[in-house]
Amino acid sequence: MIDSRGFTRRSVSRRSFGRALGLGAGATAVSLAGAGLQRPQTATAAPTAPAAAPGAPTSTFTSAFPQVKQIRAGLLDVGYAELGPAHGPVVVCLHGWPYDIHSYVDVAPLLAEEGYRVIVPYLRGHGTTRFLSERTFRNAQQSALALDLIALMDALHIDKAVLAGFDWGSRTAGIVAALWPERCKALVSAGGYLVTDRRANLEPLGARVEYAWWYQYYFSTERGRLAMEDKTLRHDLTRLVWDTVSPTWDFDDATFERTAAAFDNPDYAAVVIHNYRWRLGLADGERRYDALEKRLAARPLIEVPALTLDAERDPFTPAGNGSSYRDRFTGPYEHRTLPGIGHNLPQEAPTAFARAVVDVDHF
Numbered sequence: 001m002i003d004s005r006g007f008t009r010r011s012v013s014r015r016s017f018g019r020a021l022g023l024g025a026g027a028t029a030v031s032l033a034g035a036g037l038q039r040p041q042t043a044t045a046a047p048t049a050p051a052a053a054p055g056a057p058t059s060t061f062t063s064a065f066p067q068v069k070q071i072r073a074g075l076l077d078v079g080y081a082e083l084g085p086a087h088g089p090v091v092v093c094l095h096g097w098p099y100d101i102h103s104y105v106d107v108a109p110l111l112a113e114e115g116y117r118v119i120v121p122y123l124r125g126h127g128t129t130r131f132l133s134e135r136t137f138r139n140a141q142q143s144a145l146a147l148d149l150i151a152l153m154d155a156l157h158i159d160k161a162v163l164a165g166f167d168w169g170s171r172t173a174g175i176v177a178a179l180w181p182e183r184c185k186a187l188v189s190a191g192g193y194l195v196t197d198r199r200a201n202l203e204p205l206g207a208r209v210e211y212a213w214w215y216q217y218y219f220s221t222e223r224g225r226l227a228m229e230d231k232t233l234r235h236d237l238t239r240l241v242w243d244t245v246s247p248t249w250d251f252d253d254a255t256f257e258r259t260a261a262a263f264d265n266p267d268y269a270a271v272v273i274h275n276y277r278w279r280l281g282l283a284d285g286e287r288r289y290d291a292l293e294k295r296l297a298a299r300p301l302i303e304v305p306a307l308t309l310d311a312e313r314d315p316f317t318p319a320g321n322g323s324s325y326r327d328r329f330t331g332p333y334e335h336r337t338l339p340g341i342g343h344n345l346p347q348e349a350p351t352a353f354a355r356a357v358v359d360v361d362h363f
Contacts, residue, residue, distance in 0.1 A: 032110055032354055064258065065105060065120070068128055074151025075136050079128030080121035084112030089185075090158050091357055092149065093120045096167020097272060098238035099344060100127055100262035102255075103166070106350035107357075114358055119156065123168060124148055125271025127262035138267050140275035141285040142196050143292035146175040153183060164357050166190035166309075166345050168275070178300040179292065186305040186360040188353070190345045191316065192335075193308075193325035195296050196279050212315035215241060219276040228269035235260055246342030248313050305332040305363035307356045311341040311348070332363035 065081035072078075081101050091111055093104040101120045108118040122129040123145065125138065149172055153161065162185050163173035171194040177184040178195065204210065215237065218224035227233040239256055242249075262268075277283035285293065306329045310317045318324045322335035336356065338349050346353040 032114060032351065032358065065101065065108070068101075068122075070128060071152070071155050072132065073155035074148060075132060076124055076148060076151070077130045077132055078121050078148075078152050078155075080119055080152070081108065082117070082119055083108045084117045085115060086117060088112075088115045088117040089361070090161035091116045091118050092153070092158075092161045092163050092173075093118060093346070094149070094163070094165035094169025094172050095120075095123065095126075096165070096169050096344075097275070098241055098259075098263065099167070099347075100259045102259050103344055103347045104350075105347070107346045107354050110350060110354035111357060114354075116162075116357075119152075119158075119161075121149075121152055122262060122265075123172075123271075125265055125267040127265060129265070131267060137286060138270035138274060139278075139286055139289075140271045141278045141289060141293070142171055142175060143289040143296065144286070145172045146179070146292075147289075149173070149176055150180060150183065159183070160185050162186045162188070162357055162361050164188035164346075164353070167194075167343070170194045171196065174302060175296065177302045177304050177306070179295060181302075181304050184304045186307075186363060187302065188307050188309065188356045188360055190309040190311065190353075191314070192310065192318070192322055193299075193302070193328040195299060197297065197299060198279065198281055199297065201280055208315075212245075216276045216280065219273050220280060220282050225269065225273050228272055231264070234263055234269070238263060242344070245315055246313070246344050246348060248340050249342050249344065249348045251347075299328060301330050302328055303331045305360050307333070307360040307363075308335045309345060309353070309356055310335070310337045311343060311345045312337055312339045313341060314343040314345070316343065334359070334363075 065083070068079050068081055070077055070079055093107060095101055095103045101122055104118075104120045108120055111118045124131070124140065131138070145168065149163075153159075160183055163176060164187070165171075165173040167190070170189040170191050173184070173187055174189050174193060174195055177187045215224075219228070227237055238260060242251070242256060274283055278285055308322055308325070308329070310322060321337060326333075326335070336352075338345065338352055341349045341352075
């Protein structure tokens with residue numbers, strides 16, 4: 001079948017998502033075809049895309065992934081969910097902080113229904129992902145996480161994939177797209193170009209922006225580190241972040257608790273604290289990543305097809321409808337803004353996120 005832009009679309013059967021996920025008849029799911037989201041006519045415009053069509057739910061609130069698998073990859077034993085046909089084109093979906101694989105619990109079945117093999121890994125320090133050695137430094141600098149993704153793709157014999165993410169996941173996917181474009185077929189990046197510029201991070205920002213980043217500064221203190229190591233304090237802190245960065249998302253306690261279980265990983269506090277301290281220049285990385293960080297400091301271009309998403313109610317969304325990072329994307333490109341959506345974009349607007357993946361794959 002040829003779509004309106006002349007791309008050939010794969011033909012797939014319309015299986016029920018309940019069967020695809022192994023869920024009961026009471027599970028709710030929405031297909032891309034039924035959501036009423038139309039493909040944009042061009043790949044270069046910057047429209048404001050609806051988070052979901054009128055009458056379509058923002059989230060399908062699927063109960064859980066049917067199974068979490070484990071595989072040794074690089075420095076880690078990685079836990080990951082997998083949906084869709086084993087030989088379908090691959091999409092890797094990457095979560096952020098303070099989130100886990102369930103940010104994609106509704107996105108993954110939508111993409112599986114389109115014929116994609118969907119891989120959703122726990123990042124280092126999260127869920128069932130573990131370091132193989134107790135002696136490995138619990139490093140969370142950006143290049144280390146990017147190499148985790150490369151190692152996972154190698155372990156799963158995935159040569160090339162569409163990479164999609166938000167928060168830490170957007171940064172990780174964007175780095176792979178920039179430094180190893182041969183491994184990235186296309187990119188969906190919520191928040192745009194998020195490669196960390198440590199030198200720029202030394203400069204103060206506007207008061208409202210600094211206010212949104214309060215937890216970064218908290219984590220630079222010993223009080224912040226101790227809070228992350230204390231289960232009760234960690235629970236309350238991460239729940240506060242959910243509430244404040246997704247002000248319009250009507251999630252229930254069970255939805256948060258399902259994800260909060262991933263924070264009980266024994267390396268969680270160390271990984272999170274190092275990530276934010278490293279970004280602010282308050283913690284060192286490892287020398288073995290110096291060459292990669294030097295390349296990233298130059299803000300490398302992303303040449304693969306890319307679609308950037310901005311959530312209107314996300315306090316970290318920069319002003320300008322993507323203009324501040326537009327020059328970093330030199331291949332086929334589109335930008336979309338999702339009105340009324342907060343930071344946890346794929347879980348708040350799964351239909352729009354899944355549509356972005358399908359669309360960028362046809363740029």
